[in-house]
Amino acid sequence: MGLRMRTPMNTFTWLALSGLLVAPLLGAASCSGDDLDSYQPPDGLGGYDPGDNPPFLSGSGSGVGAGGPGQGGAGGGEPPGPPMCDDSLKRCDHVFTLADMGQSSVVVRGNFAADGWDVGVPMTKVNGQWEATVEIPYDQPVQYKYVIDGNNWINDPGNPNTIDDGFGGKNSLVTPTTCDPWTCDDPPEDSPVEAWRDAVLYFVFVDRFLDGDSTNNGAPVPNVPQATNYQGGDWQGVINRIKDGYFTKLGVNSLWLTVPVDNTELAGFGNDGHDYSAYHGYWPKDFYKAEERFGTMAKLKELVDEAHAVGITVLIDYAANHAHDSAQVYKDNPGWFWPNSNGNGDNCVCGEGCSWDGATTEKCWFTPYLPDFNYEVAAARKYNIDNAIWWWQQTGVDGFRLDALKHMHMSWLTELRSRVTAEIESVTGKHFYMVGETYTGDKALIKKYVNPSTMLDGQFDFPLRAEICSKVLMRQGTMQDLEGFMNGNDDAYGSGIMSTFIGNHDLPRVIHLAQQNPLWGDSWDGGKNMNWQNQPGLPSEQAAFERMANGFTVIMTTRGVPLIYYGDEVGLPGAGDPDNRRFMQWSGYSAGQLLLRTHLEKLGQIRKDHVALRRGKRSSLWASADTMAYEMVHPTETVYVAINRGDAQGSVGNLPSGNLTNLLTGQTVSGPTVNLPPRSSMILVQ
Structure with a gap:
């Protein structure tokens, strides 16, 4: 059946890996619009929403095919270098002999x-000697001994370096060692950074969520179609759903709000031939004013306070790459912006006079009306970072989703993190979560910006999203392929806290990938062929909602910050942008929609109740063409997850023997082999 067997995983903790433990007395047991990787300019930009999500062309010769933009099928490109993390979290392989x-x-x-003196690592015979490869802390001394036949403790006869053990004896010593590549360990579980592993994030697209106060709606922007005009959602609507427990029932404890900054009231011409309003928030006009169509600054502060009162944190989308050309900051400080000139008599609009990539990545304008900040200018950096801090001062938000990072000088991000640490975290005593969006399958590019101490805590895991959609929803390839990808992806970003997802505002609604006959054949497809005409309706087949439920099972039972894009909890339909931003459906649900939302509510509660799903280490147990199983192991518990994507009953093996409880249904099954109904999953505990 092409099965893969269980592989053990070791968990190391902070004190020992930081070199802070010494050997105990030997006699007593002894001693981790948006930032796109490479925007591929299409011949026609379809429904591109200027300034929000710069486009790439699915299936283009420039590298957007089955594996995603700019890379091969498994998220390839150049092999990623070592993950970025503090030296205190870096680990090097050391061979003891x-x-x-x-x-x-x-x-x-x-x-x-942490348990190194009590448990240690067994050595094996290799070519006439005993060997063990062990991860040791980067650039720190390591003390050790060999235990022969269970009770004879000796120093390493091949290593003359020793150190006093504090009890009148000696331990062998590995002197401080560095390496490249290295691996990254997690920070301690009680650190403020690690607390974000408990988050479940919900993206509230404010204008399309709920109209809680019609008095702030304003008039439609003239000559703009309804699909790209303001539709009335506001912060009061979000408050209403916080108060009625909607988010809590889903297991959501963190909200991502669209950009709160005041945007222009002018229409903008899109490359798809349609006019747009700034309903999405990515055309900032006044950085020091709240968007009046969403409410007042006091109302946003009320939203944050109401969220905090029920244990929900709030992130705001912060768009720093550009301003609208009607912004006063642009009129008063033209030297803070790159000129719209490529130096050869043409403009520097991305994809026109300048490229999305290479030397012009940081200076091209997304559109002719969105001047691009030049963050090589210190005054421009200070202005913008001052503003970001100001938004926290006004509202008390808990983090930022940062837009278009690749298009800004790295000094902007490192300076922002430095000031957040000094000016926000020193006051709150909590870690301020910053997550970026680099829309790519190139893991190395995503990882470039991930370092919780100096840059981002994490990014949205687009490569994983593409694999889940392809393998679980669209049934392309096998679940063995997904298992192999996840095995290589779990630690790809070091100590970063990535956000996992299956749907977002730049891709067609994911329910259509789960249909028996998916509307698009590539999980990276932008769905632009149906965004203005022949728009899809709600699927009638319950199987599509069951497959989507399986997709949510994966992201809700593995590490990371799982994201729910508004409406995906009920399988809201829609093609590419702007059709993927329909107003939220609040009633009239089909049986399939109710099934999906109920499943997600159960997942949210199970994740909340089981730390292994949030902070445990994943280890593969089983994979076949249509089924997969893995365990999530934490020092306090182990949880088992089994998924059947197939349209017939499927089985998984290598589970523990005896009775197991399925947390999704309360039913008892018997291991080590269990049968799963078509398109279903189980979350099992002993």
């Missing part, structure tokens, strides 16, 4: 792990 002198067993014990 001892000559084979007829010993029955040898274990290396030391302060390389």
Whole structure:
């Protein structure tokens, strides 16, 4: 059946890996619009929403095919370098060796792990000697001993370096070691950074969510179609749903709000031949004013306070790459912006006179009416970062979603993190979460910006999203392929806290990928062929909602910050932008929609109740063409997850023997092999 067997995983914790533990007395047990990777300019930009999501062309010769923009099918491109993390979290492989002198067993014990002195790492015979490869802390001394045949503790005869063990004896010593590449360990579980692993994020597209106060609606922007005009959603609508417990029932404890900054009231011409309003928030006019169509600054502060009162954190989308050309900051400080000139007599609009990539990445304008900040100018950086801090001062938000990072000088991001640490975290005592969006399958590019101490905490995991949609929803390839991808992806971003998702505002609604006959054949397809005409309706087939439920099972039972795009909890239909931003459906749900929302509510509660799903380490147990199983292991518990994407009953093996409880249904099944109904999943505990 082409099965993959269970592989064990080791968990190391902070104290030992930081070199802070020493050997105990030997006699007593001894001693981690949006930032696109490479915007591929299409011949026709379809429904591109200027300034929000610069386009790429699915299936273009420039590299957007089955594997995503700019890379191969498994998120390839150039192999990623080592993950970025603090030196205190870096780990190096070290090979411990001892000559084979007829010993029955040898274990290396030391302060390389929290349980390193008590449990240690068993060594194996290789070419006439005992060997063990162990991750040790980067550039820090490591103390160790060998335990022969279970009770004879000795120093390493091949290593003359020793250190006093504090009890009148000696331990062998590995002197500080560096390496490249390295791996990254997680920060301690009680650190403010790690608290964000408990988050479940919901993207509230404010204008399309709920109209809670019709007095702030304003008149439609003239000559703009309804699909790209303001539709009345506001912060009061979000408050109403916070108060009635809608988010809490879903298991959501963090909200991402669209850009709150005041935007222009002018229409903007899109490259698809349609006019747009700034309903999405990405055309800022006055950085020091709240968007009046959403409410007042006091209303936004009320929203944050109401969220905090029920244990929900709030992130705001912060768009720093550009301003609208009607903005006073542009009129008063033209030297803070790149000129709209490529130096060869043409403009520097991305995809026209300048490229989305290369030397012009940081200076091209998304459209002729969105001048691009030049953050090589210190005054421009200060202005913008002052503003970002000001928004926290006014509202008390808990983090930022940062837009278009690739198009801004790296100094902007590192300076922002430095000031957030000094000016926000020093006051709150909490970690301020910053997540970016680099719309790409290139893991190396995504990882470039991830370092919770100096840059981003994480980014949205587009490569994983593409694989889940392809393998679970669209049934392309096998679940063995998904398992292999996840095995290589789990630690790809070091200590970063990535956000996992299956749907967002720049891609067609994911329910249509889960249909028996998906509307698009590529999980990266932007759905632009149906965004203005022949727009899809709600699927009638319940199977589509069951497949989408399986997709949510994956992201809600693995590490990361799972994201729910508004409406995906009920399978809201829609093609590409702007059709994927229909107003939220609040009534008249079909049976399939109710099934999906109920499943997600159960997932939210299960994730909340089981720390292993949020902070545990994933290890593969089983994979076949249509089924997959894995375990999430935490020092306090182990949870097992099984998924069947197939349209017939499927089985998984390598689960524990005996009775297991399915947390989704309360039913008891018996391991080590269980049968799953078509298009279903189980979350199991002993």
